[in-house]
Amino acid sequence: MSTVPQIAAPRSTEASHSAVGAATGLLDAYRGEDRFLATPTRTLLARGMRAAVPHGSEPLARRVADTLAALSPAPDGAVPLVLGAIPFDPAAPAALVVPETVGAGPALAVDPLVALPASAPPRTGWTVRPEPGPEQYAKGVAAAVDRMWEGEFSKVVLARTLQVTGAEDLDLPAMLQRLARRDPDGYTFALPTAPGRVLLGASPELLVSRRGGLLVANPLAGSAPRSADLAEDVRRAAALLESAKDLYEHAVVVDAVHQTLAPYCSSIEVPARPSLVRTAALWHLSTTVTGTLADPGVSALEVASALHPTPAVCGTPTDVARAVIRETEPFDRGFFTGMVGWGDADGNGEWVVTIRCAEAEGRSLRLYAGAGIVAASEPAAETGETTAKFRTFLDAVGAEL
Template identity: 75%
Template sequence: VREVPAAGRYGEAVAVAVARMRAGEFDKVVLARTLELTSAREPDLPAMLRRLARHDPAGYTFAVPSGPGRTLVGASPELLVSLRDGRLTANPLAGSAPRSTDLAEDVRRAVALLESEKDLHEHAVVVAAVREALAPFCTALEVPERPTLVRTAAMWHLSTTVTGEVSAPDTTALDLASALHPTPAVCGTPTELARRVIAESEPFDRGAYTGMVGWQNADGDGEWVVTIRCAEAEGRTLRLFAGAGVVAASTPEAETAETAAKFRTFLHAVGAAL
């Protein structure tokens, strides 16, 4: 098991980003790290996929080729956008808290997340960006005023379901997904500056991580999800990805703990642990 970067180095990158945000340079950046698992034999990807689907039945489980000899496997909780018969749905997630195996503590964490000023701000930034990206395509767009909670096996997330009617009949699901990508939930804001901060801070290439995976039919209807809670398999190596949204109120300890919690989805599927 190898962490890239190590937890301490990741925390240092978070601290630098927080200092820059408090100085007014930018508003948010999503910083990620990886966990490389190497075993004596190649992982059983079909079995892993089944375990992921059972572990998070409400998620979007996928396995797609990502390069020669490489497969991207994941169980994403986040719908980027879907389009059916002219009606779109987007479900941005931002603001997270790890689940607890103790029921009372799990409920306390959920309530705290709903009341957290830091997480509500992080979520509002993402929802505003989604609204701005989708509005030009729509005759009507419905955006709830406050987020709700969704849960996976490992995490609580703040969630907003955005719906709308597209104005042009030739608009496709991929048009909408391309307009949305990358949302502040996986990149940051302002987007181009956040991209540069990510490139400066992360000692690895994200590849397909935080991209999008999905489908579209000949009518333009389709469904695209954000490629998070995923790993790339190549030979005997499985590389896991996890990120955390960093804002001015973030702390290195909390964001490092959040990435560790997000790794647990995959660690459970392969029987490994940090």
């Protein structure tokens, strides 16, 4: 196993290395059994396990805090941190550990070497099986829209999956390279969730971060596929900013985030209108919500747990939307639309919404994509949105839908 540089960070866990290759070197060193997370503030590569966060009835943030408090700093002065994934269902077991070693570097986006292309994926040998199929998914959307018009609820996020199987075992490091180099400004992750199973993805959406007394949330809702034609791409972006359906869907999410964060903050700022963020595949409506934490004892994970799930991945009212998801989706979401991220004993951390992701096991990948359904939704358009969202991972493996 190759050597990983050890983190000896200040208690903010802030990575400050600026050397060329400091971030991409960690990406290149990733192996399938490692834990990798790249965010707009840092790149982390972790190996081994000092402790696992136990499953239990106490709030997850408390169990994480107790696990970290029981560990002393490493001999080199490194502060323990927790890293991993949390499922959509808050009652299900999380996959969070305190690693033995953590290599830390700056954000991938500031490393010039991230512009170097990843190796091209193989274009043959894949079988793709949708669950549910596009027609069944569209029927589920139509049924949800009918119920919304009857006043049962105002929004639900419905997902579908693809089972992608290859002729050989998956090359996880190569997939991670393609995901990271395609969207280096986002949140790229590869995290074991069970023996022989790895969650990989490139999410654009920050649920919440805490750095000292500053809280930041960046809800995304409302999207449009990118176009290779520049003029058409600009037209789609402009149309998204004026779409009444997407602006309503976005406003529902931003209001929920605002209402949840407000009790934790002594002050909070919410822009009046959304802006745009882009990935390689999609335009998204985006609002950055910032707040000053009122109680310094509240951790990023505690706030993230209060926010999860937002209407961006579940719906509103939450309990009704959860029931509709259970009735409509013919699969268990598992870690899809949960959270991935890191946190330290001081309460700092970054927690990201687990979208644009897949679970890898052996020769198979299960890809996930969802769309926010409101009363103005059209089944064909929402099905097309999920197809566009699948592109992030299909391009990383070289498969076609």
